[in-house]
Amino acid sequence: MDVVESLVKLQLSRQEATVYALLSSEGPLTGYEVSKLSGISRSNTYTALAGLVEKGAAHIIEGTATRYTPVAIGEFCENKIGEIQEIKAFLQKAMTRRVEEEEGYITIKGERHILDKMRTIIKNAKERVYLSVSHAVLDEVLGEVKDAVDRKIKVVLITNPPFSLSGATLYFTEKEQEQIRLIADSHVVLTGDIGDKTHSTCLFSQKKNLVDLFKDALKNEIRLIELTKNEKE
Secondary structure, three states: OOHHHHHHOOOOOHHHHHHHHHHHHHOOEEHHHHHHHHOOOHHHHHHHHHHHHHOOOEEEEOOOOOEEEEOOHHHHHHHHHHHHHHHHHHHHHHOOOOOOOOOOEEEEEOHHHHHHHHHHHHHHOOOEEEEEOOHHHHHHOHHHHHHHHHOOOEEEEEEOOOOOOOOOEEEEOOOOOOEEEEEEOOOEEEEEEOOOOOOOEEEEEOOHHHHHHHHHHHHHHHHHHHHHHHHHO
16 A cells, blocks of 8 residues: 555645655655655645645644644544544434435445445444455455454354354355355345456345345355365265
8 A cells, every 4th residue: 555645545635645754754844855855846845735734734843944744643543533533423413314224236346345335234233244255355354353253243254264263153165266245134235246446346235035045045055065074074
């Protein structure tokens, strides 16, 4: 993950992110020094520095020459998280939503959005989670899976061997790298393929007939794994 790209996601412009990264590595600098070290024009440098001060990413040190010092990245991120939490609380109160959940078939595109949906489903699970994925995908949501186990949620994992997770029920098979099958609380299902960052596609639904279909599919997959295991033994 690129530093500047990551900082841009914190609502900094690309030039602000470049200047912030420079201040973080070099310490307090004047606008002239920032311009010289970064290669950014003097006018754009001062615009970026003013933006950093306004956004809470830098402070001004007054003296014979004005210098700019960065706010520690941990503090800056925590401030952003606090700001987002306030916005979230406001919007949840201000924006109304139909009480009943969507019952259609929703297509989710893109690796990041699919992983986000998986994390949300697992976080919101109340009773059980059935997840059939490869190690590569499981690693991306392992934190949420472990939290579910800690919350005493029944967690059943079907993945490639070897793998261990105390408190979870494990079944091992050779999973396709991209395939995802996720069911939570016999209520929601997410299924599809993930791999290419731009062409990954999954289907999300709460339709009972689809949930039941994939519950049966997962049960059959588990039976097949157990039969294969017994034959080998």
